[in-house]
Amino acid sequence: MRRIIAMMGQAAGPYRPQWNRAVVITVFGALANGLTLVLLLPMVVSLLSGDTATGWWLVGAIAALMIAEGFLRVGELGFSYNLYPTLMEDIRLRLGEHLRRIPAEELALRRSGGLSTTLNQDVTNSMLSVSEVASLFLRLIVIPLGFVIALIVIDPRLLLGAILGAVVVAFTLARQNAVTARSQPAIARADAETADRIVEYVQGLPVLKAAGQVGDRSERLVAAMHAQGRALRASIDQASFALTGAAIGANLAVAGVVAVGASLVLGAELSPVMAAAVVVAAAGLAEPLARAAALTSVFEVAEAAMGRINDVLAIAPLPTPETPAVLTAHHIAFENVSFSYRGAVAPAIQDVSVNIPAGSLTAFVGPSGGGKTTMTRLIARFADPQQGRVLIGGTDIREVTERELMRHIAVVFQDVHLFDASIFDNVAMARPQASEQEVLDALEAANCGELLARLPDGAHTRVGEVGNQLSGGERQRVAIARALLKDAPIVLLDEPTSALDTESEVMVQEAIDRLVRDKTVVVIAHRLSTVVAADQIVVLDAGRVREIGDHTSLLASGGRYAAMWAAQTRARGWTLAQDALAHQTSV
Known part of the structure; x- marks a missing residue:
C-alpha cells in the first residue's frame, strides 16, 4: 500500500496536491468506518450488562462517526469521479509528449502493441485499481487493527488463540505478493506480445491471405494467444492457493479466539456477555481477512502497470536547450x-x-x-x-x-x-x-x-x-x-x-x-x-x-558512382531486351 501511494503520487505530477487530498480523505473515511465497528463491541457489552449511560454514549459516538464517514465517502467519490479521469488523461498526454521527444531509435525498439497496452490498459489498471480498491483495503487494515486493540483491552490472552491463524494469513499474503510479483511481468509480456500480433495481423491481412495464414492458420497470432492463456491460467492457479490459504487462516484465527474465550468463561475469568460479543466480532472479521489476499493481487497488478508506465517515462528524451537559438539560414x-x-x-x-x-x-x-x-x-x-x-x-x-x-x-x-x-x-x-x-x-x-x-x-x-x-x-x-x-x-x-x-x-x-x-x-x-x-x-x-x-x-x-551507374544502365538494358523478346514471342 505504501509503495502504491508513493508511485501514484509520482504519477499524479501537477495534480499531486489533489491526489494527496484524496488519500487523506480516504484514510479518514477508513478510520471512521473502522472506529464504528470497533466501538460496536463495547457498546453491545455496556447495554447488555446494564451500563446504559456508557452504552448510549457509545451509540451517539457511533452515529456521529457514521455521519462523518458518509460525508467523507461523498467527498472521496467526488474526488474519484473528478480526479482519476483527469489523472488518466494527464498521464496519457504526458506519455504521448514523452514518446514524441525520445530518440526515434528508442521508439523503434518498442513494439506498437506494447506501447498501446501501456498507454491504454496499464494507465487504466494503475488508476482504477487504486481508486476502487484503496478505500476498501485501508478499511481492511484499520478494522482488524481496531479489533486487536479491543482484544488487548478486554484480555490479552484472547490474542493467543488468533496467533496460528494470523501466521497462516501472513504467510499466505507474503507468498501471494511474491507469486504475483513473478507472474505479473510474464502476463504483461504475454499481453504486449498478443497486442503486437493483433496489430500485425490486422495490418498484414493481405499478405497473410496470400500466404494462407488467416484464421486458424495465423500461427504467430495463435501462438501469442496460447502463451497469454498459459500465463493467465498460471496466475489464477497461484492466486487460488493464496485465497484458500487466507480463508483457512482467517477461520483458524476465529476458532482460536472462540476456544480461548470459552476457556476463560469456564474459568470465570471472562463474562459470558463479553465472550459472546468477542465471538460475534471475530466471526465478522473472517471474510474481510480472506478478501485481503485478493486485494493484494489487485494492488500488485496496479503496481506492475505503474512500473511499466514509469519505465516508458524513464527513457531519456533528447536534451532541450536552456536558451534556444533561432534558425535564420538553411545551409x-x-x-x-x-x-x-x-x-x-x-x-x-x-x-x-x-x-x-x-x-x-x-x-x-x-x-x-x-x-x-x-x-x-x-x-x-x-x-x-x-x-x-x-x-x-x-x-x-x-x-x-x-x-x-x-x-x-x-x-x-x-x-x-x-x-x-x-x-x-x-x-x-x-x-x-x-x-x-x-x-x-x-x-x-x-x-x-x-x-x-x-x-x-x-x-x-x-x-x-x-x-x-x-x-x-x-x-x-x-x-x-x-x-x-x-x-x-x-x-x-x-x-x-x-x-x-x-x-x-x-x-x-x-x-x-x-x-x-x-x-x-x-x-x-x-x-x-x-x-x-x-x-x-x-x-x-x-x-x-x-x-x-x-x-x-x-x-x-x-x-x-561510375560503377553503380554502369550496373544500373546494364540492368535497364537487360529489362528492355527482355521486353523486346517477349513482344517478338507474342507476335
Missing part, C-alpha cells in the same frame, strides 16, 4: 559526425563531413545500409550523433527547440503514413491555421485534382487506416501536398518514387518539382537516373563518404 553541414544504433556491431555513419549549400539539391546514394537514411534522420534530429555536429544555418540543431527545427523542415518518406481522417485533414495538419483554399491549392499543386474529382466526397473523403483506401502513388501525392502546404525551406525526400508505376511516378515527380523549387533539398536516391541533375551527389558506403561531386564529374572519375 546544412555535417562536421565529423559519427552515429551508432544501440547494439549495432558497426557505426551507421562514421566521421562524416558534408556541406549542403542553401537552395541546392543534394542526393545521397549508395548501397543499402550505407547510412543514407541515418543522414536524413540526423538532419531532422530523430536522434543525436555520438560524435560531431549537425548544423543548419551555422547553428547546431541541438541548440534549437524541436518546434523551431521542424518549422524549417518538410519530410516526404518513402513509406507514407496517413491518418484515418479525410484527405483535407491529413494535408491541413502541416499548417493548421491555413485556409481551406490554401489546402485545396496545395492538393492541386501536388497533382491531386484528378484524384479528388473521382472520390465521392472529394478532399473530405476518409483515407482509411494508414491511408489504405488510396494507392501508393495517391498517398505520395497527398504527402507532397502536405509538404507543399507547410512550405518549409528545407525538404527531405526518401526516394518517394521508387515503388511507383510509370504513370504515378510521372505525376509524383511533377509534384516534387513544385515542392523543391527554391528549397534546400536532400534526397535519398536508389535510382541514379532520378538525380543526374543534382547539384551534388554524395556516395555513402559502410557509413563513410566515398565520393562527392555532380553526375558528370563522378562519371569521369571512374569510381564507385
Whole structure:
C-alpha cells in the first residue's frame, strides 16, 4: 500500500496536491468506518450488562462517526469521479509528449502493441485499481487493527488463540505478493506480445491471405494467444492457493479466539456477555481477512502497470536547450559526425563531413545500409550523433527547440503514413491555421485534382487506416501536398518514387518539382537516373563518404558512382531486351 501511494503520487505530477487530498480523505473515511465497528463491541457489552449511560454514549459516538464517514465517502467519490479521469488523461498526454521527444531509435525498439497496452490498459489498471480498491483495503487494515486493540483491552490472552491463524494469513499474503510479483511481468509480456500480433495481423491481412495464414492458420497470432492463456491460467492457479490459504487462516484465527474465550468463561475469568460479543466480532472479521489476499493481487497488478508506465517515462528524451537559438539560414553541414544504433556491431555513419549549400539539391546514394537514411534522420534530429555536429544555418540543431527545427523542415518518406481522417485533414495538419483554399491549392499543386474529382466526397473523403483506401502513388501525392502546404525551406525526400508505376511516378515527380523549387533539398536516391541533375551527389558506403561531386564529374572519375551507374544502365538494358523478346514471342 505504501509503495502504491508513493508511485501514484509520482504519477499524479501537477495534480499531486489533489491526489494527496484524496488519500487523506480516504484514510479518514477508513478510520471512521473502522472506529464504528470497533466501538460496536463495547457498546453491545455496556447495554447488555446494564451500563446504559456508557452504552448510549457509545451509540451517539457511533452515529456521529457514521455521519462523518458518509460525508467523507461523498467527498472521496467526488474526488474519484473528478480526479482519476483527469489523472488518466494527464498521464496519457504526458506519455504521448514523452514518446514524441525520445530518440526515434528508442521508439523503434518498442513494439506498437506494447506501447498501446501501456498507454491504454496499464494507465487504466494503475488508476482504477487504486481508486476502487484503496478505500476498501485501508478499511481492511484499520478494522482488524481496531479489533486487536479491543482484544488487548478486554484480555490479552484472547490474542493467543488468533496467533496460528494470523501466521497462516501472513504467510499466505507474503507468498501471494511474491507469486504475483513473478507472474505479473510474464502476463504483461504475454499481453504486449498478443497486442503486437493483433496489430500485425490486422495490418498484414493481405499478405497473410496470400500466404494462407488467416484464421486458424495465423500461427504467430495463435501462438501469442496460447502463451497469454498459459500465463493467465498460471496466475489464477497461484492466486487460488493464496485465497484458500487466507480463508483457512482467517477461520483458524476465529476458532482460536472462540476456544480461548470459552476457556476463560469456564474459568470465570471472562463474562459470558463479553465472550459472546468477542465471538460475534471475530466471526465478522473472517471474510474481510480472506478478501485481503485478493486485494493484494489487485494492488500488485496496479503496481506492475505503474512500473511499466514509469519505465516508458524513464527513457531519456533528447536534451532541450536552456536558451534556444533561432534558425535564420538553411545551409546544412555535417562536421565529423559519427552515429551508432544501440547494439549495432558497426557505426551507421562514421566521421562524416558534408556541406549542403542553401537552395541546392543534394542526393545521397549508395548501397543499402550505407547510412543514407541515418543522414536524413540526423538532419531532422530523430536522434543525436555520438560524435560531431549537425548544423543548419551555422547553428547546431541541438541548440534549437524541436518546434523551431521542424518549422524549417518538410519530410516526404518513402513509406507514407496517413491518418484515418479525410484527405483535407491529413494535408491541413502541416499548417493548421491555413485556409481551406490554401489546402485545396496545395492538393492541386501536388497533382491531386484528378484524384479528388473521382472520390465521392472529394478532399473530405476518409483515407482509411494508414491511408489504405488510396494507392501508393495517391498517398505520395497527398504527402507532397502536405509538404507543399507547410512550405518549409528545407525538404527531405526518401526516394518517394521508387515503388511507383510509370504513370504515378510521372505525376509524383511533377509534384516534387513544385515542392523543391527554391528549397534546400536532400534526397535519398536508389535510382541514379532520378538525380543526374543534382547539384551534388554524395556516395555513402559502410557509413563513410566515398565520393562527392555532380553526375558528370563522378562519371569521369571512374569510381564507385561510375560503377553503380554502369550496373544500373546494364540492368535497364537487360529489362528492355527482355521486353523486346517477349513482344517478338507474342507476335
